[in-house]
Amino acid sequence: MQKQISSKKVYEAAIFTMTHDEIELENGLHAERDVIHHNGGAAVLVMKDQKILLVSQYRYAVQSQLWELPAGKVEIGETPDVCAMRELEEESGYTCESLELMSEFFTTPGFCSEKITVYEAKELRKVEHPRAMDEDEMIDTKWFTLAEIKTMLAEGKINDAKTLIALQQALIKEAGIL
DSSP states (O other): OOEEEEEEEEEEOSSEEEEEEEEEOTTSOEEEEEEEEEOOEEEEEEEETTEEEEEEEEEGGGTEEEEEOSEEEOOTTOOHHHHHHHHHHHHHSEEEEEEEEEEEEESOTTTBOOEEEEEEEEEEEEOSSOOOOOTTOOOEEEEEEHHHHHHHHHTTOOOOHHHHHHHHHHHHHHTTOO
């Protein structure tokens, strides 16, 4: 087990903080680590009538328009399931009776604490007056057949990690393997 000796906040942004830490390794040596502390995120797989709903939005950091699951950042004091329900409504105009946990994973554990929790929406229904999207979000939604999803995956047209993981799990489950 590694042990923290010291930690100094070196940067604070709206969605993360960064610390420079001195740690003691298992072998007794000391090392330095820069760590990004992030509150995490939640995403929702939305499947209805053998179709999957994805959202498309431009991601400045990678300079690309990406197809993704409805998802967002867990706010301070919010649980991942509450975040998932909020984002589902904001980004798709749908809600659901319940969420089924699909997976939890760390995005880049070598330097970042961000953990994404992925759920599957159960008993989907359209919201008459859904919550508004965030001001800075310009999102399009589209339903894809499972065949279209398989083609997009095979052609490398989906390259968002949380979406890849959830779609692959859904297809494995659909095939009766999981």
